[in-house]
Amino acid sequence: MRYGALMAALLLGACAKPREEPMSSRGALKDAPAAVSSSGSERPQPRGAATVRTDQGTYSAPAVRFSADFLNDPPVPLMRVALSAQSEDGGSWRFRMxxxxKFLESKHATARIISQTALGPGLAVVDSQLAQGPAMTMDEGTLELTVTGNQARGEVRTKDGRVRATFEGPLTIECMVPPAWLSGANVQGAPPAPVPSSPDEGTIRVPDEALATRQCRSVADAFR
Incomplete structure (x- = not known):
């Protein structure tokens, strides 16, 4: 009887142990995917805004803006790149270039920074303002801009070469055309847009938001 009881106890112990280990192992594997998924959802997402970093702080904006203003005669666009960013405490940092x-092909430009407001190709204005402080315009330096796809990045340097600011972010396109262009032969498959009335139509520009004109489509295609 003692021998029979001992064998029964050993058999019960041997059967009980394997049952516990597989259950514990399956439970650990079942929890593992949930842990990975949780950590993945907590990863920081890339910012969908332009960011400016300076020695005075960080500023942000929805995007870097590229604008093309087409003229009637000659049909050559006036093109600008601009960024107007703000800090959390109410400060601002801006540039217009x-x-x-040629920029549509090279996607790269370097401009000389001036303190005047009248701009031509190769010139830029950079100004900033601390919260509750006076506005300051940078007198001299260079602004370098590069666009890759629809992403812009660049830097502002002083005359002696020191980096004063860096910026990067998405590029948005704004295209302005004479009203007649939207209702003329250049429109392909798009209804004419409403235009403002004026005795001098040549001075009016209207936004071609649908890129109905081939001129605006060409500008937008350059940054895809």
Whole structure:
């Protein structure tokens, strides 16, 4: 009887142990995917805005703006790149830069920074303002801009070469055309847009938001 009882106890112990281990192992594997999924959802997402970093702080904006203003005669666009960013405490940092048609191919431009407001290709204005402080315009330096796809990045340097600011972010396209262009032969498959009335139509520009004109489509295609 003692021998029979001992064998029964050993058999019960041997059967019980394997049953516990597989259950514990399956439970650990079942929890593992949930842990990976949780950590994945907590990863920081890329920012969908332009960011400016300076020695005075960080500023942000929805995007870097590229604008093309087409004229009637000659049909050559006036093109600008601009960024107007703000800091959390209410400060601001801005630049405006004029570029020419070559920029659509090279996607790169360097401009000399000036303190005047009138801009031509190769010139830029950079100004900033601390929260509750006076506005300051940068007198001299260079602004370098590069666009890759629809992403813009660049930097502002002083005359002696020191980096004063860097910026990067998505590029948005704004295209303005004479009203007649939207209702003329250049429109392909798009209804004419409403236009403002004026005795001098040549001075009016209207936004071609649908890129109905081939001129605006060409500008937008350059940054895809």
């Amino acid at each position: 004029a570029v020419d048609a």
